[in-house]
Amino acid sequence: MPLGEFELIDRFFREAGCRRGDVVLGVGDDGAILRPPEGFDLIAVSDTLVEGVHFPAGAPARSVGHRALAVNLSDIAAMGAVPAWSLLALTLPRADEAWIKEFAKGFSLLALEHEVSLVGGDTTRGPLMIGVQVIGFVPHGVALRRAGGRPGDVLCISGTPGDAAAGLALLAPDAAAGAISRRARGDETSRVALRARFEYPTPRLELGRQLLDIATACIDVSDGLAGDIGKLAAASGCAAIIDLERVPRSSALAALVRDGVFEEREALRFMLAGGDDYELVFTVPPENREALAELEARGDVWVIGTLVEAEPGTPHVTVRTEQPELQRYLDALPSSFDHFGG
Amino acid sequence: MPLGEFELIDRFFREAGCRRGDVVLGVGDDGAILRPPEGFDLIAVSDTLVEGVHFPAGAPARSVGHRALAVNLSDIAAMGAVPAWSLLALTLPRADEAWIKEFAKGFSLLALEHEVSLVGGDTTRGPLMIGVQVIGFVPHGVALRRAGGRPGDVLCISGTPGDAAAGLALLAPDAAAGAISRRARGDETSRVALRARFEYPTPRLELGRQLLDIATACIDVSDGLAGDIGKLAAASGCAAIIDLERVPRSSALAALVRDGVFEEREALRFMLAGGDDYELVFTVPPENREALAELEARGDVWVIGTLVEAEPGTPHVTVRTEQPELQRYLDALPSSFDHFGG
Numbered sequence: 001m002p003l004g005e006f007e008l009i010d011r012f013f014r015e016a017g018c019r020r021g022d023v024v025l026g027v028g029d030d031g032a033i034l035r036p037p038e039g040f041d042l043i044a045v046s047d048t049l050v051e052g053v054h055f056p057a058g059a060p061a062r063s064v065g066h067r068a069l070a071v072n073l074s075d076i077a078a079m080g081a082v083p084a085w086s087l088l089a090l091t092l093p094r095a096d097e098a099w100i101k102e103f104a105k106g107f108s109l110l111a112l113e114h115e116v117s118l119v120g121g122d123t124t125r126g127p128l129m130i131g132v133q134v135i136g137f138v139p140h141g142v143a144l145r146r147a148g149g150r151p152g153d154v155l156c157i158s159g160t161p162g163d164a165a166a167g168l169a170l171l172a173p174d175a176a177a178g179a180i181s182r183r184a185r186g187d188e189t190s191r192v193a194l195r196a197r198f199e200y201p202t203p204r205l206e207l208g209r210q211l212l213d214i215a216t217a218c219i220d221v222s223d224g225l226a227g228d229i230g231k232l233a234a235a236s237g238c239a240a241i242i243d244l245e246r247v248p249r250s251s252a253l254a255a256l257v258r259d260g261v262f263e264e265r266e267a268l269r270f271m272l273a274g275g276d277d278y279e280l281v282f283t284v285p286p287e288n289r290e291a292l293a294e295l296e297a298r299g300d301v302w303v304i305g306t307l308v309e310a311e312p313g314t315p316h317v318t319v320r321t322e323q324p325e326l327q328r329y330l331d332a333l334p335s336s337f338d339h340f341g342g
Numbered sequence: 343m344p345l346g347e348f349e350l351i352d353r354f355f356r357e358a359g360c361r362r363g364d365v366v367l368g369v370g371d372d373g374a375i376l377r378p379p380e381g382f383d384l385i386a387v388s389d390t391l392v393e394g395v396h397f398p399a400g401a402p403a404r405s406v407g408h409r410a411l412a413v414n415l416s417d418i419a420a421m422g423a424v425p426a427w428s429l430l431a432l433t434l435p436r437a438d439e440a441w442i443k444e445f446a447k448g449f450s451l452l453a454l455e456h457e458v459s460l461v462g463g464d465t466t467r468g469p470l471m472i473g474v475q476v477i478g479f480v481p482h483g484v485a486l487r488r489a490g491g492r493p494g495d496v497l498c499i500s501g502t503p504g505d506a507a508a509g510l511a512l513l514a515p516d517a518a519a520g521a522i523s524r525r526a527r528g529d530e531t532s533r534v535a536l537r538a539r540f541e542y543p544t545p546r547l548e549l550g551r552q553l554l555d556i557a558t559a560c561i562d563v564s565d566g567l568a569g570d571i572g573k574l575a576a577a578s579g580c581a582a583i584i585d586l587e588r589v590p591r592s593s594a595l596a597a598l599v600r601d602g603v604f605e606e607r608e609a610l611r612f613m614l615a616g617g618d619d620y621e622l623v624f625t626v627p628p629e630n631r632e633a634l635a636e637l638e639a640r641g642d643v644w645v646i647g648t649l650v651e652a653e654p655g656t657p658h659v660t661v662r663t664e665q666p667e668l669q670r671y672l673d674a675l676p677s678s679f680d681h682f683g684g
Contacts, residue, residue, distance in 0.1 A: 024383060024483075024485075025485070025487065028577075029421070029487050029488050029489075029577075030387065030417040030420040030421055030488070030560075030561060030562060031385040031386055031387040031417050031418060031420070031421045031423070031478075031485075032385065032386045032387075033383050033384075033385060033421070033480075033485045033487075034383060034384040034385075034386060035383050035384070035482070036378050036384055038380050041366060041375050041376060041377050042375075042376040042377070042378055042384075042477075043373040043374065043375060043376075044373055044374045044376060044427065044429060044461060044462055044477070045372065045373040045374075045462065046429040046430075046431055046462050046463050046464060046475070047464055048431045048433070048464055048466050048473070050433065050466050050467075050468050053466060053467065053468065054466075075372040075373050076373060078372040078373070079371070079372055079373045079375070081373070085386065087386060087388040087475055088388075089388055089390045089431070089473040091390070091392065091471065119386060120386055120387065120388050121388050122388060122389055122390055124390050124392050124395060124396075124471075125392075125395065126392050126395065126469065126471065127468065127469055129433065129466075129468065129471065131390070131431045131473040133388070133429055133475050135384075135386070135477070136373075138375075140377070141366075143366075143367070143373075143375045145367065145371050145375075146371050146372070147371075218372075219372060220372060235370075235371075
């Protein structure tokens with residue numbers, strides 16, 4: 001393996017990186033030596049981003065660095081854990097110092113914010129691909145899982161879904177010239193806000209830790225709201241009902257629908273099936289409604305549905321609306337939203 | 343990410359995989375929940391294999407699965423640790439069930455042998471690339487490092503270097519037709535043995551743990567003997583002298599030199615600069631010579647040189663021979679063996 005680039009990255013990371021006291025030995029030996037706290041479980045997560053699959057070719061290096069860490073921190077958040085250490089396996093087509101510097105900046109700024117140390121990894125020449133692993137801590141036996149939700153729990157979300165998919169659509173407009181010109185309309189503040197939701201997602205780490213005391217189950221929205229809720233419901237042995245009118249829409253997405261940049265049904269598709277939001281979806285039992293009300297009052301979370309008993313032969317997710325015509329549209333979608341985001 | 347292949351892999355791994363009691367929750371949620379033992383440090387290692395770079399295109403899937411885990415276990419061994427958990431980030435050009443099954447078999451058999459659980463990972467479509475991370479344990483504060491060797495320590499190796507490079511040369515003969523026909527000669531048992539040393543390297547985990555009580559520094563030979571010894575010497579602030587006549591040559595490599603498959607200087611280059619052996623190189627101080635003698639008597643290790651004071655302006659590694667003509671050849675090599683295997 002050519003070590004040159006990793007040394008380059010290591011230099012940028014050392015300049016901006018986070019030094020934790022529990023890292024006995026970091027990058028530079030055969031392995032890192034790490035000292036976990038006693039009384040805690042470890043949470044290990046792993047996610048790979050590939051150019052052209054998980055982000056558009058030519059995406060800004062700083063965004064790529066940010067997202068590569070953020071998608072992993074989001075998984076840590078969904079378990080209610082605190083992140084600590086990261087590993088980076090970077091495959092690069094060439095040693096482009098400016099690109100690597102920006103990549104390291106995007107990664108490091110987020111790592112610093114959440115006190116995550118880069119403790120190892122390697123660099124290989126090949127198509128642009130970023131593999132990241134993060135290890136975090138959670139007190140023994142209390143980590144949040146997808147399983148654990150019960151009928152009667154309410155379904156909640158930590159932010160406005162669909163924004164990242166809308167932002168990605170603005171970055172990579174459809175090939176049709178008409179769509180391109182339509183995409184170019186709309187107020188610039190909203191356009192910038194949606195693009196930022198794709199390029200710089202916010203892992204909900206603080207909320208994840210608060211949910212340890214409140215939630216019965218949790219998942220992060222990476223593949224699409226309805227599909228990911230389907231996974232939580234299936235793991236919990238329940239069915240989920242999403243009340244479409246309760247799913248929050250960001251003012252930015254609403255503005256671009258008003259301006260005609262997106263059609264209404266396009267916006268609904270972003271919200272229900274668009275991925276990359278990295279918001280948390282979680283379930284709260286009746287006895288914790290008061291604690292939930294506090295989070296709602298702070299504007300951090302929205303109740304968007306409920307878990308019910310699973311009926312044999314019915315889908316894990318149903319989206320319900322008060323508008324009969326729209327309900328017919330939703331019902332006509334292939335059997336269930338489980339297929340979305342797959 | 344298409345989940346299909348990972349579910350496929352997960353199925354093969356579940357059939358043959360290792361279940362550890364300290365894995366509270368494995369593959370299938372946002373993250374794995376792991377319970378580390380108290381009183382231990384964690385060792386985290388990460389290594390990526392790329393088709394055409396780290397193994398020949400079209401290599402047997404079982405070998406690829408074995409090597410992807412073995413190179414990481416070798417890093418764990420070099421720290422004197424016991425492996426426990428692994429993560430797998432697999433990029434595949436297509437979902438080829440037969441290939442995946444063989445890959446999983448190669449990975450799983452080695453994982454079972456060393457009681458390593460696969461606890462997470464992901465699958466992405468793209469050029470064949472395998473990223474593996476392994477986490478292991480070592481008692482607080484005793485992990486072996488590259489730094490720690492002192493002048494007067496003897497340099498040792500756990501096996502015969504150069505075999506893997508010779509095996510790779512047999513697998514991927516030079517383009518020249520003469521070389522191809524030469525490569526096809528030689529006794530088949532030796533050819534098979536050398537190819538196996540490349541395709542199925544043995545991580546020296548048991549020896550690594552024994553070295554905790556004996557060695558001052560350790561590294562695994564992945565990039566080439568002289569270059570890797572140079573890294574150990576540099577990290578230890580010393581210089582290393584390798585006595586060429588003490589470096590063990592396998593009977594298989596010796597046989598193929600006798601048969602004219604490899605020239606003598608080619609064999610020397612494999613031994614000194616060929617990578618992929620995954621043997622351990624370590625340093626032993628005078629006070630532990632007796633314990634070392636026991637390992638030597640078992641035929642597990644060979645003394646091949648010594649650490650000396652580093653002199654300003656001299657290379658970190660010198661290869662010494664009793665044959666004056668060969669010494670001139672070695673001295674004429676560019677400044678030091680540090681460059682080998684880069």
